[in-house]
Amino acid sequence: xxxxxESGGGLVQPGGSLRLSCAASGLTFSDHYMDWVxxxxxxxxxxxxxxxxRSNSYTTEYAASVKGRFTISRDDSxxxxxxxxxxxxxxxxxVYFCARVSHTEGYSFDFWGQGTMVTVSS
Amino acid sequence: DIQMTQSPSSLSASVGDRVTITCRAxxxxxxxxxxxxxxPGKAPKRLIYVASSLQSGVPSRFSGSGSGAEFTLTxxxxxxxxxxxxxCLQHNSYPLTFGGGTKxxxx
Numbered sequence: 001x002x003x004x005x006e007s008g009g010g011l012v013q014p015g016g017s018l019r020l021s022c023a024a025s026g027l028t029f030s031d032h033y034m035d036w037v038x039x040x041x042x043x044x045x046x047x048x049x050x051x052x053x054r055s056n057s058y059t060t061e062y063a064a065s066v067k068g069r070f071t072i073s074r075d076d077s078x079x080x081x082x083x084x085x086x087x088x089x090x091x092x093x094x095v096y097f098c099a100r101v102s103h104t105e106g107y108s109f110d111f112w113g114q115g116t117m118v119t120v121s122s
Numbered sequence: 123d124i125q126m127t128q129s130p131s132s133l134s135a136s137v138g139d140r141v142t143i144t145c146r147a148x149x150x151x152x153x154x155x156x157x158x159x160x161x162p163g164k165a166p167k168r169l170i171y172v173a174s175s176l177q178s179g180v181p182s183r184f185s186g187s188g189s190g191a192e193f194t195l196t197x198x199x200x201x202x203x204x205x206x207x208x209x210c211l212q213h214n215s216y217p218l219t220f221g222g223g224t225k226x227x228x229x
C-alpha cells in the first residue's frame with residue numbers, strides 16, 4: 001500500500017524558515033516525480049512545485065509565488081521528499097501535501113499524503 | 123499561466139440527482155486534465171485522469187469528458203458519500219493549476 005507521510009509543520013514567524021519532510025513507503029519512490037501542493041485555510045488547492053527523478057537530473061519547477069524562497073529536494077535512498085521554506089510570509093499559511101505524480105496514467109497526482117499544517121504568524 | 127475556470131462554485135443537489143461540473147481552460151490543454159474529490163480535513167482523491175479515464179476503485183457513476191479547453195465531470199446518480207468539494211487540475215504546462223473548486227451540498 002502506498003503511503004506518504006508529511007511532517008515538520010508548525011508555527012513560525014514571518015521571515016522564518018521551516019523544512020517539511022514526506023516519507024514514502026509502498027512504492028518505488030525513485031521512479032516518480034514528486035510534488036508539493038498546499039491549501040490555505042478554507043481555500044482551494046495551489047500547486048507549489050515539483051522535483052523530477054534521477055534520470056531527469058532531479059530538476060525542479062516552482063510556482064511563481066514561492067520561487068526563490070522554497071527549495072524542493074529528495075533523497076531516494078531514504079524514500080524521502082523535502083520542502084525547504086525560507087523567508088516565510090503570512091500568506092504561506094496552509095496545509096502542505098506531498099503528492100506522487102503518476103507516470104502511467106497521465107502526469108497527475110495519484111497518491112497524496114495527509115498533509116502538514118504550516119502557520120506563519122507573529 | 124493557464125487559468126482553469128470551474129463552474130459552478132457550489133451547488134445544492136439531492137441524492138439520486140445527476141450533477142455536472144465544468145472546467146474551462148484559458149488555452150488548449152489536450153486531455154491533460156484530472157478531477158479530484160476532497161472531503162473536509164482529508165487529502166484530495168483522484169477520480170478521473172487524462173480527462174475521461176476512471177481511476178481504479180472509483181464508482182462508475184463518475185465520468186469525465188472533454189478535450190482541448192472544455193471539460194466536464196458528471197456524477198450520474200448522486201450518493202450521500204459524494205457530498206464533497208471537487209477540483210480539476212491541468213498538468214499540460216507549468217505552473218500546474220487547479221480550478222477554484224465546486225462544493226456539492228445536500229439539498
